[in-house]
Amino acid sequence: MHKKKVSESRVRLTEIVFPEDTNPYGSLFGGRLVSLMDKAAFLCATRHARKNCVTASMDRLDFLAPIGEGYIVEIEAHINYVAHSSMEIELNVSAEDTLSGKQVEACHAYFTLVALDSAGKPSPVPQLELQGEGEYNRFQAGKKRHQERLKKRAC
Ligand SMILES: CC(C)(COP(=O)(O)OP(=O)(O)OC[C@H]1O[C@@H](n2cnc3c(N)ncnc32)[C@H](O)[C@@H]1OP(=O)(O)O)[C@@H](O)C(=O)NCCC(=O)NCCS
Secondary structure (H helix, E strand, C coil): CCCEEHHHCCEEEEEECCHHHECCCCEECHHHHHHHHHHHHHHHHHHHHCCEEEEEEECCCEECCCCECCCEEEEEEEEEEECCCEEEEEEEEEEECCCCCCEEEEEEEEEEEEEECCCCCECCCCCEECCHHHHHHHHHHHHHHHHHHHHHHHC
16 A cells, blocks of 8 residues: 555635524633544544544643633644554634634644454555655654554453
């Protein structure tokens, strides 16, 4: 299987927060944001694997700032690491005030998605053709987190 570049599967998902997406306090409901992040991770993994993909796990999610009604939410997803059938996708979420254009970091997380074959069994995905020090460092850090997840699963 030929290697693929990180840039080939990068995703940028842009949404606006409508009233039906908010909690009773007028900011984006956390579950709605997680759903959007899962969609971005799914698109990224599917672009890389070109196979059916499912979310196996979501690491700790940090909600760093509330996102108000009417704000623009931008979710950037890229692949950090692949093992055999699993892919670590990193998600960075920013919130943008539509009037001032001011942006803040709103959420960050790592999701693991697994590619499946036609029988629904885990199936290999292309390895990464890393470009630059940043991608190499993210790959190494992703590998460590993958190993930690394996240890936790074994407990
Ligand atoms: C994810 C799933 C396919 C793994 O199946 P499995 O039979 O446990 O597969 P394996 O133990 O052989 O693991 C397959 C790969 O998934 C990874 N994996 C499995 N569970 C994981 C978890 N909880 N977190 C991170 N990675 C996981 C393994 O590390 C392995 O990676 P590798 O092939 O790159 O080495 C299976 O548990 C599943 O279908 N879960 C439901 C997925 C789903 O419906 N998601 C939507 C939620 S609403």
